[in-house]
Amino acid sequence: MAAPGENMKINGDRLWESLMDMAKIGPGIAGGNNRQTLTDEDGVGRHLFQDWCVAAGCTMGVDQMGNMFARREGTDPDALPVYVGSHLDTQPTGGKYDGVLGVLAGLEIIRSLNDLGIKTKHPIVVTNWTNEEGTRYAPAMLASGVFAGMHTQEWAYAIEDSDGKKFGDELKRIGWQGDEVVGARKMHAFFELHIEQGPILEAEGKQIGVVTHGQGLSWTQVTVTGKDSHTGSTPMPMRKNAGLGMARMLELVDQIAWSHKPDAVGAAGHIDVFPNSRNVIPGKVVFTVDFRSPILATIKDMENTFRNEASRIAGAMGLDVAFEKVGGFDPVTFDETCVTAVRNAAERLGLSHRDLISGAGHDACWINRTTPTAMVMCPCVDGLSHNEAEDISQEWATRLEK
Ligand code: HGY
Ligand code: MN
Ligand code: MN
Numbered sequence: 001m002a003a004p005g006e007n008m009k010i011n012g013d014r015l016w017e018s019l020m021d022m023a024k025i026g027p028g029i030a031g032g033n034n035r036q037t038l039t040d041e042d043g044v045g046r047h048l049f050q051d052w053c054v055a056a057g058c059t060m061g062v063d064q065m066g067n068m069f070a071r072r073e074g075t076d077p078d079a080l081p082v083y084v085g086s087h088l089d090t091q092p093t094g095g096k097y098d099g100v101l102g103v104l105a106g107l108e109i110i111r112s113l114n115d116l117g118i119k120t121k122h123p124i125v126v127t128n129w130t131n132e133e134g135t136r137y138a139p140a141m142l143a144s145g146v147f148a149g150m151h152t153q154e155w156a157y158a159i160e161d162s163d164g165k166k167f168g169d170e171l172k173r174i175g176w177q178g179d180e181v182v183g184a185r186k187m188h189a190f191f192e193l194h195i196e197q198g199p200i201l202e203a204e205g206k207q208i209g210v211v212t213h214g215q216g217l218s219w220t221q222v223t224v225t226g227k228d229s230h231t232g233s234t235p236m237p238m239r240k241n242a243g244l245g246m247a248r249m250l251e252l253v254d255q256i257a258w259s260h261k262p263d264a265v266g267a268a269g270h271i272d273v274f275p276n277s278r279n280v281i282p283g284k285v286v287f288t289v290d291f292r293s294p295i296l297a298t299i300k301d302m303e304n305t306f307r308n309e310a311s312r313i314a315g316a317m318g319l320d321v322a323f324e325k326v327g328g329f330d331p332v333t334f335d336e337t338c339v340t341a342v343r344n345a346a347e348r349l350g351l352s353h354r355d356l357i358s359g360a361g362h363d364a365c366w367i368n369r370t371t372p373t374a375m376v377m378c379p380c381v382d383g384l385s386h387n388e389a390e391d392i393s394q395e396w397a398t399r400l401e402k
Pocket of ligand 3: 091
């Protein structure tokens with residue numbers, strides 16, 4: 001039996017099999033997943049995860065945001081638990097590993113400790129955070145944000161999806177509204193394993209990313225209003241083309257991000273055009289600008305520059321424009337002790353590693369405000385994520401050369 005601190009090995013085949021089994025739930029159309037939060041598929045995935053945790057001897061707690069907590073007892077009942085986890089919800093065209101790897105790797109830790117007959121001092125809790133992606137219900141990392149006291153539960157419950165369905169109603173409908181008070185749980189530490197979702201580790205041939213920081217995020221929903229009119233009979237000088245206004249604003253988003261290179265990114269992934277008819281000049285468009293940077297001042301500058309310049313563009317075109325901040329968090333510095341523990345573990349295991357700033361947002365970014373937190377990253381093919389072609393190798397996921 002491995003002694004504490006020795007290189008205990010997980011069962012990589014079992015972890016990989018669980019990843020593939022979870023991927024069968026809410027399949028995408030191109031080999032990935034579409035298991036969006038609070039859909040029936042999300043509910044099925046939650047039940048499968050719960051069944052696996054109970055089979056591994058865990059007790060399952062669920063809070064009023066649907067966050068799931070699978071607990072394995074430790075030898076010291078008074079010791080605060082160490083939490084590990086991530087999220088099971090996916091993008092509409094998501095991959096099989098974003099979030100899921102962190103949840104199921106946490107379960108594999110439990111399964112392997114059971115195999116090894118090892119009892120840890122601290123209890124271990126494997127966590128599934130509800131609605132990390134923020135696609136169906138903005139903002140991203142919603143439930144971990146409520147847990148960290150960044151949003152109220154009442155506000156979260158009232159958020160509507162594009163069909164007008166409220167978060168709270170959908171959580172009840174799929175049967176995953178638990179009774180625990182959100183945020184009441186106290187943690188000794190939180191660790192999240194996640195694919196990098198960027199190209200650095202693969203390009204440098206590094207096995208582990210030691211995540212020291214996370215870049216901050218800003219989501220501004222923009223509504224541009226012009227006038228629906230006929231695309232054929234309306235003379236060009238008379239048009240109030242909200243679609244054209246949006247196009248010029250999207251070019252502006254790109255220019256602003258480039259103007260802060262290399263420490264900024266910007267794009268709009270959500271775009272709704274109304275009435276979206278081939279022969280009607282769009283009278284209204286709604287889109288969300290996603291700016292990110294590791295530097296808070298840069299995020300603020302990008303937001304302000306965009307609002308000022310977009311207002312100027314709208315004014316020059318006779319359009320109205322409105323801005324609404326619909327998501328965001330400041331750049332994150334993870335806990336030094338936890339980060340060092342990750343780095344030392346990689347050293348002890350003889351794994352190549354490098355410090356990383358996370359380009360994507362994660363539940364760990366919010367939990368870090370309440371608990372000593374750090375992240376571990378593994379490479380992903382071409383750094384691709386939020387794409388059904390997202391891919392990793394079993395070796396990367398388990399750090400076990402087959
Ligand atoms: O938006 C993000 O960075 C995360 O993937 N939800
Ligand atoms: Mn994720
Ligand atoms: Mn994601």
